[in-house]
Amino acid sequence: MPSVLPDGEPMPEDGALPASALAGAGARPLGFYLHVPYCATRCGYCDFNTYTASELRGSGGVLASRENYADYLIDEVRLARKVLGDDPRQVETVFVGGGTPTLLPAADLVRMLAAIRAEFGFAPGAEISTEANPESVDPAYLAELRAGGFNRISFGMQSAKQHVLKILDRKHTPGRPEACVAEARAAGFEHVNLDLIYGTPGESDDDWRASLDAAIGAGPDHVSAYALIVEEGTQLARRIRRGEVPMTDDDVHADRYLIADERFAAAGFDWYEVSNWATTEAGRCRHNELYWTGADWWGAGPGAHSHVGGVRWWNVKHPGAYAQALSEGRSPGAGRELLADEDRRVERILLELRLAAGCPLGLLAPAGAAAAAKAVTDGLLEAGPYADGRAVLTLRGRLLADAVVRDLVD
Structure with missing residues (x-):
């Protein structure tokens, strides 16, 4: 989730949507994205709307801390129910992202999920996903998530090589993500994803091949592979500017992508979006497909974006401002835009062209x-x-x- 919010018109304090937003809603899937903005440390390449404990210390006012965050998130789920009124749709996908959602107790993630179930209900076969850092979970934690209704999990592997993980400021050790896949399977997770990043400064083609082989060998049914984007304002961008680490060029990115696609295809993974491969259609991330096909989703949490029926809005970024709004009975929305037909046509081309279909x-x-x-x-x-x-x-x-x-x- 990018840290910079767009411009837009003010969001009504009660979060009300134009009547046109729900016209024909029954024909569109509805999903929820739940943003957990906390991280133990900040990765050098990350530009997402996340906060470490030291970054929140002394901010004053109402604060959504890790200890009480689930309560505020649940308040927004209840707000969503009020705003969507008598919309009869059940929720088809939930995705908990961050940050590091698994810094919260598993019981808190389960409570957030239970609030959606209570307010909206889940469609049969609903996909319920969470992201997780490999060092933040253990078998007992995963078992509690699975018992609470989660059926898909995504681990941030990034690389199998220690020196690459060090450049990215990732804290887990090589081999831990692969062990997490086995632990998730043992806990009963039906679908498991590993996230990889290619093009990190200092990564060789052989390093990348080793990461691909390790990821495939772990036995997930889904892998995402993204080219490293060096965002301005990040620690990695400053290190590259100072000449401490080299910048990877586009030709290297292209070569790494070709290596990945060949390795995945040989292992039975089919691409279904430019950066995503799955072994079966059931293994695809249905929540992301909901984004790519312009369906409806409610994004809850600081900085989260939502879209319902051609209306797009985004929440205030800071956890304190987010908690303050909800504690006062106000929408945490910072702004919104009503998409014109031409905007929606262009967005469909931008997103759907990336799909295998x-x-x-x-x-x-x-x-x-x-x-x-x-x-x-x-x-x-x-x-x-x-x-x-x-x-x-x-x-x-x-x-x-x-x-x-x-x-x-x-």
């Missing part, structure tokens, strides 16, 4: 349609799906996805 050619304006035809000729879009009315990226197109998207949205 691609985006309908009917979404494209004339200039975009011409660009799509050229992209087929240039080997960036698959010819077969194009003939069937869809724009689907080739492997080369995935490497140049941002450029392809820019052409198609014209």
Whole structure:
């Protein structure tokens, strides 16, 4: 979750949405994102809206601490019920992210989940996920999560090499994420993901291959692999600027992506989004698919973003301001925007083109349609799906996805 909030119009104090937002809601899935903004330490590459204990110390006023945070989060879930009124939809996905959600007691995560169940109910087969740092869980913790209703878990592995983890300021030791997969399976988790990062300064191709082999060998049914983005204002950006560590270039990122896709394919993982691979359709992250296909989700927590029926809003960033608003019976929303039809068309192209299913050619304006035809000729879009009315990226197109998207949205 980026730390910078966009501009927008003020959010009503009661959080009320325009009537148009719920029109046709029954045809759209509804999910919840729960943001836990706490970390034991700050990773050098992280630009998310997270806080360590020292960063919150002395902030004054009402404070959502780790000890009472679940209570405020539950207050926002109840606010969501009031705002959505008689919306009959049950929740199809929940994703608890951060930060490090598993810094909270497992009982608190389960209480947050229970609040959603009480207010909305869960659709049959609902996907209930949480992120976890490998060093923050043990078998008893995982068993408590599973007994409380979680059925999917995502571990931040990042790399199997100690020197790479050190550059990223990750605290777990190599081998611990793989052990976590086994512990999660033993606890009864149906779906397990490992997150990897490639392109870290000082990482070699062989380091990356070792990380891929370790992740695949651990037996998850889902792996996410992201190119390292060096965000301004982070410790890593300052280290690169001072010349302490080298910057990885785009060609290296492309090579690492090709290595990953080859390794995953050989192990039975299929790509379904540019940065995500799964062994089965059931193993895909349905919550992320909800984002990519423009469905509805309520984001609870400091800085969390929400979208319902073409209305997008975002909460205040600081846990203290978040807690203050809820303690006063106000929405923690900082601002919102009502998306015009053109905005939603462009967003569909931006997001759906990243999916293996691609985006309908009917979404494209004339200039975009011409660009799509050229992209087929240039080997960036698959010819077969194009003939069937869809724009689907080739492997080369995935490497140049941002450029392809820019052409198609014209």
